[in-house]
Amino acid sequence: xxxxxHLLHLAFADRPDAxxxxxxxxxxxxxxLRAGPLAEQPFRFEQMRLGxxxxxxxxxxxxxxxxESRQVLALLHRALAEAQSTADIDRIVGREVKLFDELxxxxxxxxxxxxxxxxxxxxxxxxxxxxxxxxxxxxxxxxQNLDFSDNEDEA
Numbered sequence: 001x002x003x004x005x006h007l008l009h010l011a012f013a014d015r016p017d018a019x020x021x022x023x024x025x026x027x028x029x030x031x032x033l034r035a036g037p038l039a040e041q042p043f044r045f046e047q048m049r050l051g052x053x054x055x056x057x058x059x060x061x062x063x064x065x066x067x068e069s070r071q072v073l074a075l076l077h078r079a080l081a082e083a084q085s086t087a088d089i090d091r092i093v094g095r096e097v098k099l100f101d102e103l104x105x106x107x108x109x110x111x112x113x114x115x116x117x118x119x120x121x122x123x124x125x126x127x128x129x130x131x132x133x134x135x136x137x138x139x140x141x142x143x144q145n146l147d148f149s150d151n152e153d154e155a
Contacts, residue, residue: 002030003133003136003137003139003140004029004030004048004051004052004133004136005027005030006140007052007055007136007139007140007143008022008026008027008051008055010055010059010140010143010144011054011055011056011058011059011143012055012058015058020077021054021058021073021077023077023080023081025047025051025080025081026047026051026054026077026080029044029047029048029050029051030048030051032044032047033045033047033048033129042086043083043085043086043089045129045132046083046086046089047080047083048129048132049123049124049126049132050076050079050080050089051080052123052132052135052136052139053076053120053123053124054073054076054077054080055139055143056116056119056120056123056139057069057070057072057073057076057120058073059116059142059143059146060113060116060117060120061073062146062148063110063112063113063116063146063148064110064113068099068102068103068105069103071099071102071103072099072100072103075092075093075096075099076093078092079092079093103117104117112142112145112146112147115142116142119135119138119139119142122135123135123139
């Protein structure tokens with residue numbers, strides 16, 4: 001399992017919403033980027049980038065159980081499900097870009113939540129496959145060490 005697939009597995013392990021969120025474009029993004037034609041690489045890169053961002057938002061939503069994370073998660077999922085090109089992704093996300101601002105407004109998170117948000121921002125800024133792979137490896141390491149016990153105590 002490559003780091004991208006491992007991150008998806010960690011973010012959606014034993015979650016009832018895994019079947020909903022882990023649609024084919026998300027699950028196959030890394031493999032399609034690696035195996036696809038050169039002309040498709042920009043779009044496949046965007047799919048992998050947004051798939052990584054989706055996993056990070058899922059982890060943040062689980063860690064902090066806040067609505068803003070879930071709204072960004074839903075937007076990323078919609079963009080990945082509907083888009084057939086990078087222009088489609090830009091159009092879909094652009095219509096609701098305010099959700100990204102709201103994610104950071106009045107948001108209190110612990111140190112692990114801050115690390116997830118940092119990785120999320122770096123993911124959205126990434127420009128190269130190698131950079132994304134490094135971020136994904138960091139995300140896997142963080143996901144393996146997240147402490148969800150505060151959420152479990154509140155439930």
